[in-house]
Amino acid sequence: MAKCSYVPLFETKQVKGRVLFRCIAASIFLGICFIVMYRLMFFPVGGKVERWIWIGQFLSELWFCFYWFLTTVSRWNSVYRLPYIQRLSQRFEKELPGIDIFVCTADPLIEPPSMVVNTVLSVMAYDYPPEKLSIYLSDDGGSDLTFYAMLEAANFSKTWLPFCKKFRVEPTSPEAYFRTASEPLNDADNWLSVKKLYEEMKMRIEATIKLNRIPDHIRKQHKGFREWDFVLSKHDHQTILQILIDGRDSNAVDIEGNPLPTLVYLAREKRPQHHHHFKAGSMNALIRVSSRISNGPIILNVDCDMYANNSKAVKYSLCLFMDEKKGDEIAYVQFLQSFDNLTKNEIYASSFRVLQQLELHGLDAIGGPCYNGSGCFHRRQALCGKKYEKNYKVDWKKVSDTKADESASFLEETCKVLASCTFEHNTTWGKEMGLIYGFLVEDIITGLNIQCKGWKSMYLSPERDGFLGVAPITLLQTLVQHKRWMDGHLQVFLSRYCPLLYGYKKIPLKLRLAYCPYNLWAANCLATLYIVVMPCLCLLKGISLFPKV
Missing domain, CATH: 3.90.550.10 (Spore Coat Polysaccharide Biosynthesis Protein SpsA; Chain A)
Structure with missing residues (x-):
């Protein structure tokens, strides 16, 4: 078949709404910057317990910011295929x-x-x-x-x-x-x-x-x-x-x-x-x-x-x-x-x-x-x-x-x-x-x-x-399935097949980063547990972790 008569068997189209998504992502990034500024500017100078709680809260928030960045990489430029x-x-x-x-x-x-x-x-x-x-x-x-x-x-x-x-x-x-x-x-x-x-x-x-x-x-x-x-x-x-x-x-x-x-x-x-x-x-x-x-x-x-x-x-x-x-x-x-x-x-x-x-x-x-x-x-x-x-x-x-x-x-x-x-x-x-x-x-x-x-x-x-x-x-079926997936993905991340290392110079950097949210799915539990537990305990003790209204 001559090159001039080539007709593709499928078409690639951009997903609609990319501009809106990127605007929302930019607003989220701005909010992240404000959170970091607040944690650094109002670092407590009181007791040692308050400082460590503040540091733990800050590290948990940094982890979620990092995880948000990884998920945004895989959502930034979506396409779909249209076969004929x-x-x-x-x-x-x-x-x-x-x-x-x-x-x-x-x-x-x-x-x-x-x-x-x-x-x-x-x-x-x-x-x-x-x-x-x-x-x-x-x-x-x-x-x-x-x-x-x-x-x-x-x-x-x-x-x-x-x-x-x-x-x-x-x-x-x-x-x-x-x-x-x-x-x-x-x-x-x-x-x-x-x-x-x-x-x-x-x-x-x-x-x-x-x-x-x-x-x-x-x-x-x-x-x-x-x-x-x-x-x-x-x-x-x-x-x-x-x-x-x-x-x-x-x-x-x-x-x-x-x-x-x-x-x-x-x-x-x-x-x-x-x-x-x-x-x-x-x-x-x-x-x-x-x-x-x-x-x-x-x-x-x-x-x-x-x-x-x-x-x-x-x-x-x-x-x-x-x-x-x-x-x-x-x-x-x-x-x-x-x-x-x-x-x-x-x-x-x-x-x-x-x-x-x-x-x-x-x-x-x-x-x-x-x-x-x-x-x-x-x-x-x-x-x-x-x-x-x-x-x-x-x-x-x-x-x-x-x-x-x-x-x-x-x-x-x-x-x-x-x-x-x-x-x-x-x-x-x-x-x-x-x-x-x-x-x-x-x-x-x-x-x-x-x-x-x-x-x-x-x-x-x-x-x-x-x-x-x-x-x-059922809840039991879901927990068993999720545990298997989370364990398996973390196992990949900690092995020689870690996408960041194994994929170096083999696949694009964006694709290596896009694998990481799934590989680090299990690691979310640590930051989540801290975010759920510590603010509640601080509220009982009268320790402030968030800006006053």
Whole structure:
């Protein structure tokens, strides 16, 4: 294509209201200056106790001023991306790359298989050529109940995918769709029959879960159940790998004769004497296994407690990856994750609106948002440790069809070693390749490591949310989640991956500073505790800490 005829696949626009925000920030800075002046000019000369209390108050205020500065850095110049999927279809319709989608689950009790089924079905029904979609479920619980649910999902997908296409279903999760949609005036019989099929499938799955074992007549229906004859426990078992739908097989079609996406079940090997590295280990195993089966150049990872809410999300992300001028430098595209279970008053602020609607847009303008662990499209090469080079260029014609030629049974056997406990020994997996091990927030540190290798990232928040998940709705759930995040971010700041040091001369200074508010989130507790406690005690003792009116 000639340079003069280049038309971008996406547009970058400045967020409105920047001037107003900067005026407000300037007024806050002026107020900070007055606070500092007051503390210095009216320093108490009385008792020693008063002086130390005054100093403590001043240090706490200085900390919050510093923290305000760090947050303002990430909000100063926000942008948003506007993809044009019509241009993508016109230019690359026959060269669209394969997409490997990873879904991770760990416990059939905490994460019910019926919920996992909805997640898998929602991503299988993307508005994308099904022969170029490959869905991988990582079951870290090693449960035959989850495996059975996947068999049900594979069978129901033959009806669900053409139904989604016919009725333009949004969202493509059966549970979410039938919960809110009403039957159409035309072809109501077909609509009701599919709803009945889904409800029957759901009842079978839940009845099996309640029974807590797979009935014998079901076990005989698929060879994969024999794998559980050798499973000692969910923490001690061999690799279980089953290709439930082989998208390359001409017989893998839906009820209308259209091809189905590839669907793979994986329970990686676990042994008590080997650390499994939680979700990071699961993701790395999926990266290796998928490279052998489908090897899609783009990887999407989602959690099992969320579902695809926008069937065009794949094409939105490809508009950024496949842009001829700016796409080759992008390592990952992070989508906004919203939630469909928020309480009316949202008393625990679980939606993170400021982060998702303001700060991530700001990060996008200074090098790219952090990797949030879910709802993220990755370039496989970047996720596998490749450093960005200025002359790097992708030939999408060559990478559009890279699936293996071997039979499904052969791939099942040969890929098991890739998910074994010992495969990563004496390799760079978990250090330079895949997700980084050793941190509670493996997603954040992985995104930082990728950016420090020269790649950029981008943030997408389309009008219709790309994904909807489940947010904590109780105080205990919120505290547990926040504690994990705060501990993990502080762990990053105190490690060799501290953005200020590790990112030196690798990423822009603004981006290094923008990581710090999250890394220092836990440190806020000290200044907050002082601000809450000491003024109250001083009020009881008659000690003045603030200007008199």
